[in-house]
Amino acid sequence: MQHTSLIVSVSAALQFLSAQYGQARAGTFDLVRDGQPACGIVLAENPTPAARLAALELQYHVWKISGAELPIRSETERVEGRRILVGESAATRGFNLRGRDFKPQEYLIALRPDTIILIGRDWEDTPANRQVEGRPMVGETLEGLRHKLDFWKTVGCPERSTAVIELPGLYDDQGTCLATYDFLERFVGVRWYGPAPLHVVIPARATLSVTGADVRRSPALKHRSAVPAGNWPFLRGQWGQFSRDQVHLYWRRMRQGGERWAGNHTFHRATIKAAFSDPEYQSKNPRSQGSQLCYTHPKLVNQVAQMARDFFDGKGGLPEGWKAAGDYFAIVPDDNMNLCQCTTCAALLQKGRTRKTGFFSSGEMSDYWFSFVNAVAREVGKTHPDKFIATLAYWAYALPPDFDLEPNVSVAPCLHTCYYPVHAAMKENDLTFYHAWQQKTRAPVFLWVYYHHPMEPALIDRWKCFPHVMVHDTARSMRMFIRDGVRGIFECGEQDQLEQYVMAKVWDDPEVNVDGLMDEFFRLYFGAAGDAMKTFYLRLEEIACDPANYPTPYLRSSGIDWKKAAWERLGTAERMEKLGVLMAQATQRAGTETERQRVALWRTALWEWMRQGRDQSAAPKSIAPAPPTSNP
Ligand SMILES: [Zn+2]
Secondary structure: OOOOOHHHHHHHHHHHHHOOOOOOOOOEEEEEEOOEEOOEEEEOOOOOHHHHHHHHHHHHHHHHHHOOOOOEEEOOOOOOOOEEEEOOOHHHHHOOOOHHHOOOOOEEEEEEOOEEEEEEOEOOOOHHHHHOOOEOOOOOOOHHHOOEEEHHHHOOOHHHOOOEEEOOOOOOOEHHHHHHHHHHHHOOOOEEOOOOHHHEEOOOOOOEEEEOOOEEEOOOOOEEEOOOOOOOHHHHHHHOOOOHHHHHHHHHHOOOEEOOOOOOOOOOHHHHHHHOOOHHHEOOOHHHOOOOEOOOOHHHHHHHHHHHHHHHOOOOOOOOOOOEEOOEEEOOOOOOOOOOOOHHHHHHHHHHHHOOOOOOOOOOOHHHHHHHHHHHHHHHHHHOOOOEEEEEEOHHHOOOOOOOOOOOEEEEEEEOHHHOOOOHHHHHHHHHHHHHHHHHOOOOOEEEEEEOOOHHHHHHHOOOOOOOOOHHHHHHHHHHHHHOOOOEEEEEEOOOHHHHHHHHHHHHOOOOOHHHHHHHHHHHHHHHHHHHHHHHHHHHHHHHOOHHHOOOOOEEOOEEOHHHHHHHHHOOHHHHHHHHHHHHHHHHHOOOHHHHHHHHHHHHHHHHHHHHHHHHOOOOOOOOOOOOOOOO
């Protein structure tokens, strides 16, 4: 495991790259010399989907950097001179390196004389592997996440288009991609700040040489589900033009995916209708209307346990809308309190009466729900002790129950991370049950983290929120979760472009220097406008994360009046005036056409949104008009 900070090694690589080149130096590897290819890429005769994508990514980025096209050769062809071995092949076996010898997600970047090796464990395209069923978080199948795209068209070079390829599935092993993306970032200086070519920073070099020590590691967080589609206004606006194919490629570049896991609602009207129609265990509550079951009924426990066993045995048959993947079979009830009122259920629910917290995350149905989870887990544990029943710790069952959990119950607390900088009481309530779960469970812990407020209520009620930039707080929380041993995180909602990027980097390596990442982003992405954009962005964060800006009655015990706080407390006339000056400076300073386009996207996504939000609000208007920006 290499612990060198990414930033240190990248800047070392860049320093080296910017030096003048003579003949090849000892310990360096020339990929390109004076715009001419100086090596070839070698793939297995039948490469894995990960190796095939990795080779194309390597070829594309080197070509964009230098204009040189490195040939991609099969192991069966003769390759003269220097080689980059991408994925397992006869040549890597010559170095005693096989994909299957790597742990899941572990990968190697190795520099040898005349050879670079980029390898890890990859999912192999076999009929048996194709048959494995799984329905991760949002109901799509493992197979559905093996997105197909035309690579060259996706990266903006349709004239080079050859064929449609299948990407490695989001939750398929793709160690060779992890190695190649890390190589392109760490040794070559490429940065992916978004899905489209406009968002990618690619250095320009006629001669491309790399040097450095081997890297053998794996991402710190094992399940990484921050897969924003650009559906929310800030990210959509900051990204501007992008395609769905580009987003799928971007998730791979950001190394999302990883270990298979699922934890989301599984019992709801559709799945109950499809798989749980037995009248014996229907909820004895007329208001349930087919959305809840009698969760103390032994027949239900046995049926769900059998369904889990069948899933783990590869027998298939999960109803649409169910969630289960890898070693995890999820059971989570529907989102309402119309629970069964039979004598046994009512008695367990009665025990929860005293467990309300006053917050959204509470415990009044914890004993009830986790009795069912335990009962199913006990049954499944008899036959499949190494598999897990996954569930959420959420809403009225966020708190742990009064009793012990079966060892094969894997819990994902749902945490309101977007409130942490400004709502101390909610954070304390969250972290109290988060730590209690850490104590209570013996199985891996996952998290569902909310980044839905204030944007979600703003979208629902059609007003414009103040940008809730909280990148340092987010990095702090994620670092704590990873150090606590959390195995995977699902992000609910979307942050802005930079926060999304930083979070993914902390998930990969919690020791990463966050300020360094941010400085680098503003410098590389906005160039001459970088300083003004950075000051603008950090000022948004400072305002959004200052608890003093949310006094009572804006702050309520159970939440925040985001709508009133936005333009009465956060985007005040005085602050808007200063922020407007910074945005005007950035607009004016942007030098290149690329910088101008990037600044314009941020100006529209953040600044114009804010101006409109303030104009549409009832907040007192500015006395002096905001300074003009040079908007087209
Ligand atoms: Zn009941």
